[in-house]
Amino acid sequence: MSQAQAVAEQDAATKKKVALGLTAVFVVYFVSTISAQTLGNVGPRIAGDLNGMALYGWSLALPGLASAIVTLIFGKLSDMYGRRIVLIASLVFFILGSFLAAVASTFPIMIAARTVMALGVGALASLCFSVIGDLFPPAERAKWSGLLNIPAGIAALVGPTLGGFITETAGWRLLFWISVPLGIIGLVMVIMGVPKSEKRMKQKIDFAGMAILIAASASLIFAFSWAGTTYPWGSVQIIGLIAFSIIMWVVGFWYEGKVDEPIIEPAVLTNRTFLTAAVAGTLSLFGMMAIMAYYPIFLQGVQGATLTQSGQIITPFGVIMGFMGVPAGILIGRTKKYKWMFVVGYAILVVAMFGMWLFKETTPFWAGVAVTALAGLGLGSIPTANTLVAQFAVPRKYLGVAVGAIFFFVMMGMAVAPAVLSAGMSATYAKELAVQLPDGLDEYVSDATLASFNDPNMLVSAAGMAAVEAEFSAAGDAGVAAFEDTTAALKTSLAAGLKTVFLIGAILMVGSFLLIITIPVIPIDMEAMGPPPPPPDAEVPA
Numbered sequence: 001m002s003q004a005q006a007v008a009e010q011d012a013a014t015k016k017k018v019a020l021g022l023t024a025v026f027v028v029y030f031v032s033t034i035s036a037q038t039l040g041n042v043g044p045r046i047a048g049d050l051n052g053m054a055l056y057g058w059s060l061a062l063p064g065l066a067s068a069i070v071t072l073i074f075g076k077l078s079d080m081y082g083r084r085i086v087l088i089a090s091l092v093f094f095i096l097g098s099f100l101a102a103v104a105s106t107f108p109i110m111i112a113a114r115t116v117m118a119l120g121v122g123a124l125a126s127l128c129f130s131v132i133g134d135l136f137p138p139a140e141r142a143k144w145s146g147l148l149n150i151p152a153g154i155a156a157l158v159g160p161t162l163g164g165f166i167t168e169t170a171g172w173r174l175l176f177w178i179s180v181p182l183g184i185i186g187l188v189m190v191i192m193g194v195p196k197s198e199k200r201m202k203q204k205i206d207f208a209g210m211a212i213l214i215a216a217s218a219s220l221i222f223a224f225s226w227a228g229t230t231y232p233w234g235s236v237q238i239i240g241l242i243a244f245s246i247i248m249w250v251v252g253f254w255y256e257g258k259v260d261e262p263i264i265e266p267a268v269l270t271n272r273t274f275l276t277a278a279v280a281g282t283l284s285l286f287g288m289m290a291i292m293a294y295y296p297i298f299l300q301g302v303q304g305a306t307l308t309q310s311g312q313i314i315t316p317f318g319v320i321m322g323f324m325g326v327p328a329g330i331l332i333g334r335t336k337k338y339k340w341m342f343v344v345g346y347a348i349l350v351v352a353m354f355g356m357w358l359f360k361e362t363t364p365f366w367a368g369v370a371v372t373a374l375a376g377l378g379l380g381s382i383p384t385a386n387t388l389v390a391q392f393a394v395p396r397k398y399l400g401v402a403v404g405a406i407f408f409f410v411m412m413g414m415a416v417a418p419a420v421l422s423a424g425m426s427a428t429y430a431k432e433l434a435v436q437l438p439d440g441l442d443e444y445v446s447d448a449t450l451a452s453f454n455d456p457n458m459l460v461s462a463a464g465m466a467a468v469e470a471e472f473s474a475a476g477d478a479g480v481a482a483f484e485d486t487t488a489a490l491k492t493s494l495a496a497g498l499k500t501v502f503l504i505g506a507i508l509m510v511g512s513f514l515l516i517i518t519i520p521v522i523p524i525d526m527e528a529m530g531p532p533p534p535p536p537d538a539e540v541p542a
Contacts (some may be wrong), residue, residue: 017195018259021135022144023129025192028087028186030151032124035094035179037159042172046165048491049172054108058355059107061225061415063114065218067122068411073210074123075404076132076263079397080205083131084194088187090127092119095183102176120183126407129387130400131194141391146329146384153322160311160318202474216248217412220325224419233423265394268402273393276519277342277386278409280512284346284382285413287353287512289421291317291375294498295356299368301459302361302495313365317372336383339521345385347514348378353506357499360496392522421501429456429497436489444475444482459490 043059046052052059070090078086097117104110132144166174223241231237253269256262268274296314299305305313330340352375359368390402433453441450449468459463465487472483 009251011254017193018135020193021131021195022193024186024189026148026151027189028091029128029148030155031094031179031182031186032121033152033155034086034159035098035182036122037155038084038163038166038178038196042163042167042175045167046110046172047107050104050107050110052110054440055107055111058502059111061221062111063118064225064411064415065214065221066115066118068217068221068408068415069214070119070123070515071126071404071407071411072213072401073263073404075126075400075402075407076261077205078130078404079398079400082196083127083134083400084196085191086123087131087190087194088382089125090120091183091187091190092120094124094179096120096189100180102173102180117179122411123407124403126387126403127400129157129391130403133391133399133403134195134430140333142329142333142384144329145388146326146332147324149322149380149384151328153319154497156312156318156322157315158313168513182468193297204258204261205257206263207261209252212248212252213263214307216245216252219248220245220412221415224416227419228423228426263401265398266402266406268394268398268405269392273520273522274390274402274405276515277389277393279407280342280346280515280519281382281386282409282413283377283508283512284349285410285420286417286508287375288379289414289417290353290371290501291356293418294421294425294501295368295372297457297460298359298495298498299329299365301457302491302498303363303365305365309365313368314372316369317376320373320376321380323379324357325384328384329383332385332388336523337521338389339519341381341385342516342519343513345381346509346516349375350506350509350513352378353502353509357502357506359499359502361495369512374474389519389522421504424500424504425456425497427497429493430454432496433489433493436492438482438485438489441486442481444479445471453486453490456494459487459494508540 012539047055047059073087074090093116097113097115097120100116102112127146128148132148133141135141136144163175166172166178219241223238223245226241227233227238230265252264253266256264257266292314296310299310299313328341332341352371355371355374359371386406387403391399394402401446437453445468449471452458452464452468458468468486469483472479472486475482
């Protein structure tokens, strides 16, 4: 065999391995995103079916905590032992959690199962982007990181509708049963396609750092999850949890600077480029949550949209946001510049959020489609740019923990934002309701019904409003008139509360924009990571 033929065969083998690795990453990323999209709206239904509404907060807090923790811990472990083995472990957790959730007989068991599931799915996205970083040099990495958003876009397009259809026709357990074979397919693809890392000497795992990280994150997430619901914001419990979290973070940063293999790498969290992108992204989550979680309440409670109409209006936001990462990655790869994309994306989001703040009951639905689609356009490029900047800003040996840290900031933001936004909405709603609610309603309804008006979500409960209407109607024509006045007062108060939510999102989006225009520019073809990795057939460390 000639040397040219040997080189050609070697190149063909390398391309085949890269193709297998890419296929594995795309399959795994689709598995993680389609699971999140199909299960996103069924939590209340599951809690109701298993008599667990009293524990519903725990069903959000514990899986959220698990997801946040594993993004950092698994990212670090993947730097130490390779992406392949950590991906396999993540998928095993995902499969096991899906199975346990499918057979759960009580809500506490369901919470435990979803937490196990989160230990797997929480790290899959960051690990997929890290594998892309291993397989390609910077410019190519940008292109493929962008293309990795195709599975997310497809999941956003079909996932919510598919999840709702399956739940209504066959029950929510089938969603978890479907996740089991999907996870197995992803596991097989990882075993076949993701290159092994070379064997290394035994390394010391920072167990103390893990414990500090868990304590700091858990106390912060629980504080914001319980604030304003389980305990008042100014209560000893909430203030104590926040103070404890701050102390643990300070201790953690001090401790991690003294160990050889820290879970929270100081070189990552003190890098200005990384920190600017991470903090700006975290602040932007307040705007994203305002659109995803609170705009549907405005549509249904204030404007009277049906569930189907609400879903149709908000769908373009998710689809555009998902697919925008594709051209974003390609453009970064070709131009080798990303700051302009950050600036334009955040500027668009500022405009969209202030546009939403101007919404009122008579705003046409097409305006909602236009504004949320605009927000999707602005937001869509930011996750891709964030993951790439996280990789470019730090040495290659920190690639996994840097990408994991970006996703960790996202998870923490998603845990904190709803609590802050809900507090703002509730405070404004209560103040406006005290002015708008007619006097003398105790002549028509019970004290329990009057107390139910204090819940800002009252208008989106069809069953609750039907019961209230029946109670008013029992008092005759005067009761019917009082019900109409009460409904108008509730709508006005809810609209005021949601305007506060949108204003908070808009102001923090301005903060994100002002931060991002200061981000230092790092040339992606001369990254701090050092030389690009050898081909997969060399079985380099992942």
